[in-house]
Amino acid sequence: MADRVGIGWRPELAGSIFAHLDEIDVVEVIADNHFAAGRGGIAMLRRLSDAVPIMLHGVGLGLASAAPPDRLRLDSMARLVDLVRPRCWSEHLAFVRAAGLELHHLAAPPRNGRTIEHAARNIAHARRIVGATPVMENIATLIAPPCSSMNEPEWLSAVYAASDAPMLLDLHNLYANATNAGDDPMRWLDRLPLERVETVHIAGGRWIDKPKRWLDDHLHATPRPVFDLLTRLASRVRQPLTVVLERDGAYPPFEELQAELWLARLALAHGRREAVDGRCAA
Amino acid sequence: MDDARLEGFLARLYTDATFLEHFIAQPTEVARAAGLSADQTQAVAAMDMDDLRLAAGGFRSKGARAMAASHGSAARGRWRRWWRWRVRMPLVLVAWRLSRRRITEARR
Numbered sequence: 001m002a003d004r005v006g007i008g009w010r011p012e013l014a015g016s017i018f019a020h021l022d023e024i025d026v027v028e029v030i031a032d033n034h035f036a037a038g039r040g041g042i043a044m045l046r047r048l049s050d051a052v053p054i055m056l057h058g059v060g061l062g063l064a065s066a067a068p069p070d071r072l073r074l075d076s077m078a079r080l081v082d083l084v085r086p087r088c089w090s091e092h093l094a095f096v097r098a099a100g101l102e103l104h105h106l107a108a109p110p111r112n113g114r115t116i117e118h119a120a121r122n123i124a125h126a127r128r129i130v131g132a133t134p135v136m137e138n139i140a141t142l143i144a145p146p147c148s149s150m151n152e153p154e155w156l157s158a159v160y161a162a163s164d165a166p167m168l169l170d171l172h173n174l175y176a177n178a179t180n181a182g183d184d185p186m187r188w189l190d191r192l193p194l195e196r197v198e199t200v201h202i203a204g205g206r207w208i209d210k211p212k213r214w215l216d217d218h219l220h221a222t223p224r225p226v227f228d229l230l231t232r233l234a235s236r237v238r239q240p241l242t243v244v245l246e247r248d249g250a251y252p253p254f255e256e257l258q259a260e261l262w263l264a265r266l267a268l269a270h271g272r273r274e275a276v277d278g279r280c281a282a
Numbered sequence: 283m284d285d286a287r288l289e290g291f292l293a294r295l296y297t298d299a300t301f302l303e304h305f306i307a308q309p310t311e312v313a314r315a316a317g318l319s320a321d322q323t324q325a326v327a328a329m330d331m332d333d334l335r336l337a338a339g340g341f342r343s344k345g346a347r348a349m350a351a352s353h354g355s356a357a358r359g360r361w362r363r364w365w366r367w368r369v370r371m372p373l374v375l376v377a378w379r380l381s382r383r384r385i386t387e388a389r390r
Contacts (some may be wrong), residue, residue, distance in 0.1 A: 011366045011370075014366075014370065014374050015374050015377075018374050018375070018377070018378040019378070019381070021378070040368055040384060041363070041367050044367045044368075044372070044375075047375055048371075051378065065289060066285035066288075066289050067286055067289075093341065097291040097293065098286065098292070098293040099286075099287075099289070099291075099293055099294065099296060100304050101293040101297050102291075102378040103293055104341070104347075105341050107293070107296065109285075110285070110325075112323040114285055115285065118285065142333055142336050142337040142338040143329065143333045143334055143336075144327070145292075145329070146288075146292075146322070146325035146326045147321070147326075208336070210332070211330075211332045212338065213333075215340075
């Protein structure tokens with residue numbers, strides 16, 4: 001099977017995505033936006049999936065929380081997966097609500113043995129309710145979570161081992177977290193269980209001052225180091241990868257997003273060639 | 283250790299600006315008063331406060347956007363969903379099918 005390259009479905013990009021479907025292998029739809037969809041909404045999602053393979057991406061379950069995921073949301077995800085039949089569904093290793101407070105964003109849990117158990121338990125619970133294992137994504141965080149006894153690559157590796165979940169590796173999140181920790185993103189990549197990666201996210205961000213940090217904002221073009229990480233990943237694994245470009249606002253002319261999709265294809269091809277050259281040399 | 287209590291404490295730091303400033307001024311006292319264990323209190327007091335302020339600002343702005351999108355605008359949200367999925371999306375699909383048909387006929 002070949003690698004695939006696609007884009008996150010956003011209403012603002014709908015027309016351009018349809019106009020360029022010959023260059024888009026897959027689209028990723030935010031599932032939570034369709035939890036309340038009626039028959040008409042589901043029919044449109046089905047028609048979309050007739051035109052192009054779709055993946056459902058959840059943002060509100062908080063599967064790395066100490067608390068079990070909200071049953072209503074899980075049931076909604078199960079209904080959507082059942083009705084739309086996506087290629088896969090995914091969620092984040094994060095908590096999104098606690099003590100009755102909604103964060104409206106993804107928060108990093110402490111990286112320790114207990115949160116590994118919580119995540120594995122919640123992922124198993126989600127698998128039972130939805131009927132398919134979620135592909136789990138690493139998140140970006142501007143703050144090192146307190147009560148952590150592991151670094152991020154160690155914690156992620158342990159969560160994937162304990163949960164047996166496939167990995168959605170967000171290379172921009174990895175780049176942002178490693179850079180903000182003063183570490184080398186390539187070294188972080190090498191320490192992850194890359195054989196579990198099924199899907200990859202690429203996106204952009206920007207530097208902010210006081211304190212100087214790289215912000216994962218999805219409002220800018222994917223930076224070069226992220227494509228370098230993609231090349232490295234493609235050179236290190238044998239399984240096919242599905243790469244999804246995420247853009248959440250400040251939409252440029254679609255040609256610029258097309259260029260990023262082509263850069264992703266080039267990075268993948270370059271990595272695959274490096275792997276073949278390496279095997280031949282050996 | 284009560285992990286849910288710690289998550290609740292962090293959630294409050296991320297969403298409540300007054301509580302955050304109170305914590306930054308007196309981290310140990312505020313954490314203890316919130317019922318965190320001694321280890322948890324020590325860990326949260328050792329957090330980088332500049333990073334914490336930055337992260338909390340991000341959470342609050344996301345929350346404000348989410349509230350603005352939902353507060354008093356349920357009808358607008360329904361209207362927007364109806365427009366996107368019942369009107370615009372079918373039009374886009376029809377346009378896409380027509381363009382595919384035109385391309386196929388041109389190839390013939």
